[in-house]
Amino acid sequence: MRMNEPPQVRSRDFKGSALRLLRRLTPQRGLTIAVILLGVGGIAVGVIGPRILGHATDLLFNGVIGRQLPAGLTKEQAIEAARARGDSTFADLLSGMNVVPGQGVDFGAVARTLALALALYVVAALMVWLQARMLNVVVQRTIARLRADVEDKVHRLPLRYFDTRQRGEVLSRVTNDVDNMQQSLSMSITQLLTSVLTVFGVLVMMLTISPLLTLLTVVTVPLSLWVTRSIARRSRTLFVDQWTNTGRLNAHIEETYSGFTVVKTYGHRAGAIEQFDELNDDVYRASFGAQFLSGLVSPATVFVGNISYVAVAVVGGVQVATGQITLGGIQAFIQYVRQFNQPLTQIAGMYNTLQSGIASAERVFDLLDAEEEPADPPGTLPAVGAARRGRVEFDEVSFAYLPGTPVLEHLSLVAEPGSTVAIVGPTGAGKTTLVNLLMRFYDVDAGRILIDDVDITSVSRSSLRSQIGMVLQDAWLFAGSVYDNIAYGRPDADYDDVVAAAKAAYVDRFVHTLPDGYDTHVSDGGANISVGERQLITIARAVLAQPQLLILDEATSSVDTRTEVLIQHAMAQLRRDRTSFIIAHRLSTIRDADLILVMESGRIVERGTHAELLARRGEYWTMTQR
Structure with missing residues (x-):
C-alpha cells in the first residue's frame, strides 16, 4: 500500500487468493496426499463407531424385552399374542426388534461389540494424530518456502518500492501477515479437511439407517450455508481493514521507536501517543467488528442445526414406536446428526480464521507481485588494470x-x-x-x-x-x-x-x-x-x-x-x-x-x-x- 493511497476496503479476489494459497502446497504433494488418505481412513473408521454402539444398545434392549416374554414362543407368536391383547403398540415395537422370547442379555456379545468399537476409535485417533503431524510438516515447509520467497522478493524490489511505502507497513507484511497465514493454514486445512470428510462419511451412514431422517437432517443445510455466507460477506471487508490498519499501526510504532530521541527532543510525545491511539482505535474497531460478525456464524448454524435435531428426535421416536427402526438405530442416528452438524458449525466458525488468513495472503501476494528491478544482463565490468582506472x-x-x-x-x-x-x-x-x-x-x-x-x-x-x-x-x-x-x-x-x-x-x-x-x-x-x-x-x-x-x-x-x-x-x-x-x-x-x-x-x-x-x-x- 502506497503511503498516499487509501487503505484497502474489501477483498479483491477471495476465491483466487485462496486457490493461490492452496497451490503453494503442491511442492509437498506427496505428504498432502498422505494427509488426505489418512483423513479419509480416520473418518471412515470413526463414523462406524456410533453404528456399532447402536448395535450394543440393541443387544441390551433385546435381552431386556426378551426376558419378559414367555420362553418357547417365537417372535411372531409373541407379536400375535400382543395384538390379541389389544397392545398393538408393543406389537409394532417387537416387529422391529431382533428379540428371542425367554432369552436375556448376551453380555458376551455386548462386551465383544464394545471392544470392537473401542478398537476402532483407537485406530481412528491414531490416524487423525498422524494426519495432524504430517499436516503440520506440510504447513511449516510451505510457510518456510513462502518466507524465503518473500525475502528473495524484497532483495529484487527496486528502491522506488521502499521510497513510496512506510518501512513498518512493509515489515508488517513480511512478519505479521505471513505469521497469520501460517496460523490460518494450520487451523483451516485441518478443520476443513476433517469437517468435509466427516460430513460425507456421516451422510452415508445416515442413509443406511433411514433415508427419511437423513432428508430431515440435510434439508436445513442450505439455510446454514445462506446464514454463513451472509455473515461472512459482511465480515470479509472488516478483516481486510483489520490487517491494513495493523500495518499502518506497525509503521507508526517503527517510526516512533526509530526516532525516539527526536520525538522526545521536540516534545512530540503527546502527539505520537495521540496518533498511536487513533491508529490503535482503527485496529480495534475493525478487529472487533470482524470478530463479532464472524462470531455470529457458529451460534446461528448451531440454532439451525438444532431445528433438524428436534425434527429427527420426534420423527425417529415415532419410527421406533412403529417398529420402522430399532432403538439402537435411532440412538446411532442421533449421534450421527450431532456429528453431521458439528463439522458444519466448525466450517462456519472457521470462516473468521480463513478470511483473516486470506486478507493477509492478499497483502503478501501484492508484495510478491510487485514490479521488480529489470533483469540483470550477464556482463560484468572489466577488472581494474593499467588501462582501466575508473573513468x-x-x-x-x-x-x-x-x-x-x-x-x-x-x-x-x-x-x-x-x-x-x-x-x-x-x-x-x-x-x-x-x-x-x-x-x-x-x-x-x-x-x-x-x-x-x-x-x-x-x-x-x-x-x-x-x-x-x-x-x-x-x-x-x-x-x-x-x-x-x-x-x-x-x-x-x-x-x-x-x-x-x-x-x-x-x-x-x-x-x-x-x-x-x-x-x-x-x-x-x-x-x-x-x-x-x-x-x-x-x-x-x-x-x-x-x-x-x-x-x-x-x-x-x-x-x-x-x-x-x-x-x-x-x-x-x-x-x-x-x-x-x-x-x-x-x-x-x-x-x-x-x-x-x-x-x-x-x-x-x-x-x-x-x-x-x-x-x-x-x-x-x-x-x-x-
Whole structure:
C-alpha cells in the first residue's frame, strides 16, 4: 500500500487468493496426499463407531424385552399374542426388534461389540494424530518456502518500492501477515479437511439407517450455508481493514521507536501517543467488528442445526414406536446428526480464521507481485588494470522520480580516472540523485552513464556495485561487533586488514576506549556509539572494501572540526588512484577537488576548480560568502 493511497476496503479476489494459497502446497504433494488418505481412513473408521454402539444398545434392549416374554414362543407368536391383547403398540415395537422370547442379555456379545468399537476409535485417533503431524510438516515447509520467497522478493524490489511505502507497513507484511497465514493454514486445512470428510462419511451412514431422517437432517443445510455466507460477506471487508490498519499501526510504532530521541527532543510525545491511539482505535474497531460478525456464524448454524435435531428426535421416536427402526438405530442416528452438524458449525466458525488468513495472503501476494528491478544482463565490468582506472561519464542524462517532474535534464559530465569530483548545490538540486543513478538504484530515463566506456545498464548490478564504495550521511551499523561492521566491506579480509582500515579511518584511536575494543557489541543501528564514531566506522568499511570508485555523500557532516581534518587526510589517501565523488555542504571539504560541479534544479550551472569558480564570482562564490 502506497503511503498516499487509501487503505484497502474489501477483498479483491477471495476465491483466487485462496486457490493461490492452496497451490503453494503442491511442492509437498506427496505428504498432502498422505494427509488426505489418512483423513479419509480416520473418518471412515470413526463414523462406524456410533453404528456399532447402536448395535450394543440393541443387544441390551433385546435381552431386556426378551426376558419378559414367555420362553418357547417365537417372535411372531409373541407379536400375535400382543395384538390379541389389544397392545398393538408393543406389537409394532417387537416387529422391529431382533428379540428371542425367554432369552436375556448376551453380555458376551455386548462386551465383544464394545471392544470392537473401542478398537476402532483407537485406530481412528491414531490416524487423525498422524494426519495432524504430517499436516503440520506440510504447513511449516510451505510457510518456510513462502518466507524465503518473500525475502528473495524484497532483495529484487527496486528502491522506488521502499521510497513510496512506510518501512513498518512493509515489515508488517513480511512478519505479521505471513505469521497469520501460517496460523490460518494450520487451523483451516485441518478443520476443513476433517469437517468435509466427516460430513460425507456421516451422510452415508445416515442413509443406511433411514433415508427419511437423513432428508430431515440435510434439508436445513442450505439455510446454514445462506446464514454463513451472509455473515461472512459482511465480515470479509472488516478483516481486510483489520490487517491494513495493523500495518499502518506497525509503521507508526517503527517510526516512533526509530526516532525516539527526536520525538522526545521536540516534545512530540503527546502527539505520537495521540496518533498511536487513533491508529490503535482503527485496529480495534475493525478487529472487533470482524470478530463479532464472524462470531455470529457458529451460534446461528448451531440454532439451525438444532431445528433438524428436534425434527429427527420426534420423527425417529415415532419410527421406533412403529417398529420402522430399532432403538439402537435411532440412538446411532442421533449421534450421527450431532456429528453431521458439528463439522458444519466448525466450517462456519472457521470462516473468521480463513478470511483473516486470506486478507493477509492478499497483502503478501501484492508484495510478491510487485514490479521488480529489470533483469540483470550477464556482463560484468572489466577488472581494474593499467588501462582501466575508473573513468565515469554522464552523457545527456535525464531522470524524474515522478512523470512530468524532472530532477535531472540533459546532464553531462566526465570524471577522469583518479580524479575527485565534488558536487555542491542547494537541497533538491539533484546531487544525491546522481549517486542513485550511478549505483543503479534507479535507471535513467534518457541518456547513458558509462564507466570506462561501458554502459552500466549492460552489466549486472552486483558487478557494478562491487566496484563502488559508498559512505552516506546516514551512518548505519548492523547489530554485531565493531570488527564485524568494518569487515562488512570485505568479508574475506583478515584481522590485520580490518585493523589497518580502522587506523586509516581513525577508528583505532577510539576503539580501545570501548569496553571490549573491536569486539564491543553494537546495538541495532549503533545507538550505543556516538554519531561521529559511527561515521568513522562506515568510512573504515569503505577503506577496507578498496573500491574502484568512491562516493562520499556528506561523509564528514557528523564529525567535529578536528576529526574532519583527520578524515580529510584519510580520504585523500583513500582517493588516491580512485575516481571519487564528494557531495558536501561544507565547502572546506572540497577545496582540493579536481573538479567542482555546482548544481541547481537538476542542471550543472558551474564547473571548475575551487580557484576558477571563485574567480568567476558566480553561484559558487555566492555560496562561499554565506
